[in-house]
Amino acid sequence: xxxxxxxxxxxxxxxxxxxxxxxxxxxxxxxxxxxxxxxxxxxxxxxxxxxxxxxxxxxxxxxxxxxxxxxxxxxxxxxxxxxxxxxxxxxxxxxxxxxxxxxxxxxxxxxxxxxxxxxxxxxxxxxxxxxxxxxxxxxxxxxxxxxxxxxxxxxxxxxxxxxxxxxxxxxxxxxxxxxxxxxxxxxxxxxxxxxxxxxxxxxxxx
Numbered sequence: 001x002x003x004x005x006x007x008x009x010x011x012x013x014x015x016x017x018x019x020x021x022x023x024x025x026x027x028x029x030x031x032x033x034x035x036x037x038x039x040x041x042x043x044x045x046x047x048x049x050x051x052x053x054x055x056x057x058x059x060x061x062x063x064x065x066x067x068x069x070x071x072x073x074x075x076x077x078x079x080x081x082x083x084x085x086x087x088x089x090x091x092x093x094x095x096x097x098x099x100x101x102x103x104x105x106x107x108x109x110x111x112x113x114x115x116x117x118x119x120x121x122x123x124x125x126x127x128x129x130x131x132x133x134x135x136x137x138x139x140x141x142x143x144x145x146x147x148x149x150x151x152x153x154x155x156x157x158x159x160x161x162x163x164x165x166x167x168x169x170x171x172x173x174x175x176x177x178x179x180x181x182x183x184x185x186x187x188x189x190x191x192x193x194x195x196x197x198x199x200x201x202x203x204x205x206x
Contacts, residue, residue, distance in 0.1 A: 002037040010071055011100040012093040014064040032086060034064045035130050035161055039185055043159070043197050046183050049073040054123045056080065058115045058141065059132030063090035063108075067097050070108055075126075079110040080118045087112040116140040122152035128159045135166035142175060146202075153204035160198045168198070177202050 003015045014034050049055065051074040057065045060079030069077050081087045090110045097108070111118055116137055127145065129138070145156060158177060160167060171177045181199040188195035 002041070006037045006068070010067045011096045012063065012067055013089075013096075014062040014093070032059060032061045032083065032132075033130070034061055037064075037068075039161065039195075039197075040065070040068055042185050043161075043183055044072065047159070047181065047197070047199060049075045049126065051075060053126050054078065054121065055126040055128060056118070056120075056124050057128045058118075059130065060090060060110065061086045063093050063110065065128060066090070066108055066110075067093065070103070071101070076106075076123070077108050078121075078124065079108075080115050081110065081112060082114050084112060116144070118144075120144050120148035122148065122154075124148070125154050125156050126159065127156070128161075129163075129167070130161045131164050131167070135164065135170055138167055139170060139174075142171070142177075146175070149202070149204070155204050156202050158200040160200070161196075162194045163196070163198050171200055175202075 007013060007015055049069060053073070054076040055066075055069050056078045057063075058080050060066055060081045061083075063079050066077040066079045069075050079090055081090060087110060094108055094110070097103070115133060118141075124145075127141075142158075149156065157180065158171070172179070177200040179198060180201040181197075183197040183199070185195040
């Protein structure tokens with residue numbers, strides 16, 4: 001029910017085709033699946049963004065999270081998607097979303113590229129991951145984020161949904177990120193301990 005409600009509210013189409021196998025066959029990149037709207041409700045019942053934030057969604061697919069964040073928080077959002085078909089769907093959704101909200105072009109942007117090839121912008125300060133690729137790729141992206149902090153100090157937070165143990169081990173043992181918050185999904189977590197969000201943070205002073 002929520003899937004239909006929010007897609008209609010945002011004037012986008014992200015339902016259906018929940019899992020799309022990427023054209024590039026690789027053990028490092030996982031199938032696309034959008035974060036359920038019900039999970040986003042839980043997350044943002046306890047975690048807030050500001051209009052000054054700029055959030056990056058790695059493996060954004062059709063852009064569901066991007067439009068949700070802009071609509072409810074007016075944050076600038078960036079979607080990174082390597083699959084051309086999904087990227088074009090996100091671009092189409094941006095046009096229908098803009099017809100409803102009349103936003104300017106620069107508020108929501110999408111890039112069709114490998115996640116590790118995205119150049120971190122000095123304004124990027126929130127990064128979202130729904131377990132989109134292997135820890136090897138994840139490590140390269142986190143290194144990119146940390147290198148960007150050397151050039152532009154700022155507070156940065158990582159939002160992990162359904163986090164893999166490899167991601168957690170790497171962040172807690174090999175980086176300066178610290179766990180800030182854990183948010184569990186009340187109906188799903190008892191049967192699946194991965195149904196949760198982990199928020200990791202690093203301050204601007206390194």
